[in-house]
Amino acid sequence: MDFMDLIEMPRVDNVKVYRQIQNYELNQLVTQKLFGSLNLTSHHLIFITQTDLQKPREEIWIVHSSIDSLEKNVTEAKFQLMIKCKNFQIYFVDFPTAYCCNSIHKSLESLSNLTTENMKLPFFCQTISKINQEDWNFYSIEKSYKRFFPNEDSSEWRISEINNDFKISPSYPKKVIVPKNIDDQALIKSSQFRSMGRFPILSYYHKKTNSFILRSSQPLLGSNNKRCKEDELILKCALPKGKQGYVYDLRDASILKTAVSKGGGYETEVNYPLWKRINKHMDRFDQLHISYSKLIDACINSSTQFFYKLDTSAWFYNIRQALYLSFLIADEIHNKNGCFLIHGWDGLDNTLLISSLAQILLDPESRTLDGFIDLIEREWLHAGHPFSKRYFKSAFGITPQKQEGPVFVLFLDCVRQLCEQFCLSFEFNEDFLIMLFDNLYTSEYGTFLGNNQNEREQLLVSSRTVSLWTYVKNEENIKKFINPLYKINDDVIWPSIFTQSLSLWSNLFLRFQINSKPNDEAKKEIVKLVETNLQVKIKVEKLRNELLELQKEAIDAGVLNSENY
């Protein structure tokens, strides 16, 4: 299939585009009307305003994959297309005839719903910057292992390459960390007992207390109550003396029966005597998608009962629940003797959410820019969170397969809540999180392509596309993402999870509705203050040295004496 087959009319003239823009002077949203031509290319819809003596030419570029939903409104007098984008921007386009309206609509429907990964934008954007292998290899399991276990010899854990060809578990990375005493054969047995072959692996090791987080998928008990000795052994071996193991099952206890009847299940007390099972409910990704749609709907149609709508969207419930569960885990790990195995159904979504949030609370490293990127690589990309499926559509759309679910968006929002509550403890800022959000849905970079490492390797992502981290690490860009007030905080952070303590992410969810200028001004002022402070410190440092030298000189010359002398 070629792009050109999908484009019937590459250009339509006499088109009107309406969008809402901010009038900064009046601090109001106004509708902007533009008149010009609309052009379709393989990846972009480009609107170019008619040249006019008074006004400079304006261009609007919309990437096809950023289109979330299209609504056609064709009446006798009006041929209109409403374009809702994944970043919540909305355009209205008036066409001169019904024919072009239909034609463009058809083309855009196909172009914005391309499922072939190979045809996606990053593969056509190698020129934005050089492909840097270092950025693709930013994360390595060896580095993590070193960080968790500085002294390898005394460690009870090892790196296994059992999944090197992605056969055992297609959604796992090649290498995983497992208990040292468990051999690869046992891992294979355990993988057969776990959904999608996701046997228990180490996710985080808390050096300060020698407690840890494991994660996996649900065990495949089924209705005839199967058991797997090797799987039981893994959990038994992993748990050191004096520690209490907890299986954190992110499903409500009431649905476990259904899970069993479908061939899934849970860790029974009889077979896993050292581990205590705790069921904590988290909304599944498909429910979360509904919550997300309601949230965005409340933000866009906010006139009446805004707070009520916000509440019924359950978005804040989900944030609270996620922060609360990670809080409990962090508390057990840091203050008590708990060790954890986290899983829900397949261990692809909420499992990763809770485990990565707990790490952000526990581990100061993950609150640095590099550490956070490492966390995303380790706990989301390498852990097999299905990015391609989950973020195919955003709040306005959904595919018939219903695989969408903004789990990572919820993660970003939770992190932002933490950034707000601990404004000094995070090295990166809100803009960094918003940038991640934008690249999640549509990107020129290959980082979020595919559903797991296996797919990424097959697509040759690392040699055919640029990594998002290449963009982030660029000297000019990185400045935008650094929190000027960052001071390393070696402690565990304990967030507040009352609804009052949480806030709506206005700079993201209301980004096209509010005027961000006054706040940008404040941000710039903070940067300025920090810079002035630094300058003065440097100056003082210099003067101190100068004074010390002069003092020495003066003493040598005998012109300066101590009073007591």
Added chain:
Amino acid sequence: MGLPNNKWTMTNLNSDYQICDTYPNVLFVPASVEDKILQSSANFRSRGRLPVLSYLHPNGASLTRCSQPLSGFNGRCDEDEQLLQHILMTNENSKFMYVVDTRPKINAMANKAQGKGYENETNYKNIQFHFIGIENIHVMRNSLDKLVKCADSSSNSSFLTELEKTEWLKHIKAIIDTSVFLVEAINDQNTSVLVHCSDGWDRTAQTCALASLLLDPYYRSIHGFQVLIEKEWLLFGHKFSHRCGHLFENDKEISPIFSQFLECVWQLQLQFPCAFEFNETYLIKLHEHVYSCQFGTFIGNCQKERNDLKINELTYSLWDYFQSKIYDFINPLYIPNSFYSNSVLRPDTRIFSLKFWRSLYNRFDSAINPSEKLIDSVSMLSYNTSSLQEYSKLLEKRCAQLKKLIQLNKNDENVLIDLSEDDFEKIEISDKNENEKKSFEKKLTLDEISIDFNSIDLNWKSTRKNCVCYEPFDFASSKLNCSRCGEILCERCVENGKYVSSSASNKLIFVCKNCVDQFRL
């Protein structure tokens, strides 16, 4: 405001509070109007609160305020109508003026039955009459009751729905919306506005004060804000004693009218973080002391009462106290000359832009408030910068002195090998600055230099930390760093320490008790 001018004049008609006991003794009225008219207008207005000037815009449009007319179903007053004409005439830029009744229409109608009511558009020439619909004190009181219950964290599960039900933010929105209406009339349409509600001391005070704040950057400074409160609230007789329940009198009179005004200002601060000289703490402390009765400023219901009580002689003023703690109240992000601090503020009043004021309503609930407060660290940063700047001046001075000393020694090498007392004298004379002479004579010894050298800590402790006395901070409590050791101190410990004047200039620098003891300052 450039008053009095040829359009507006000061009248002493109320010098003994004879025409209106809840107004100040000095009023500004149109210059062209006769006392007789004012007198009759006062008689026609509820409690004698006749239309007088609140704010005069440079474009000639004025903001005037009064109480409701005693019109009943068809009463009218010729003089009152004339007074409005005079007010209209002061502004050459507009052929008409607005009369804004801030009450919901149904409330105003109900008042008619009691012989009160609102202006009849047909009787007054060239006025446009508007109802806006801010609810009355009883509705506000009930709403606050609900809000406080809802803020209580124990009943937290559906906080947002509960918040919606309190309608509190809806009321806040109505007040800001009304003020925006006044601003647009005065600033954009060059049209004067007369504002009233029932008695013109609650909703009228809220909207007039807020409109002034939006219109004029002066009122966004610490001093200007104080002037604004003095003028619109204290002088024009907002009944603080009744509304805040200072004395146990009548529950039905209590209502959070002034608190709502403070909250509106807070909402503006949130939207325009660089436009105000004062910070959130200022508002919270103001809120505290309006109720605390620790200072005389907000005692009584009007100027007359305060005069009768001899408040000025018998009590301390809150403003003096605030002045002594000014470092707590400075907004470190204030940019005096930016676009937003120089121009008319146009707040976004869509409901999603209005927030729940957590740091006020959950002020003492430390589990709810964030443990790291952005504004604290920014304040500390700017305080640190200014201290270091002082310090660098001191270092520069010491360097210069040493250089001179060494230089002098070299030049006179042949004559003088040892420096005796006389030589100090010599150097002194060569110094131009009188101050420097002194310090030079006294201080230039090794010990003194080393004391100077260590007079400041380069890396102050982060505001994340608690005070050394482990007293927990509430969300509005002040934090200060000792400039010498860099430790964080709470308000109480600050009082044990002292402010010493910097050796380089007369600026005051804070030093904690430990350092005072240690360095015998």
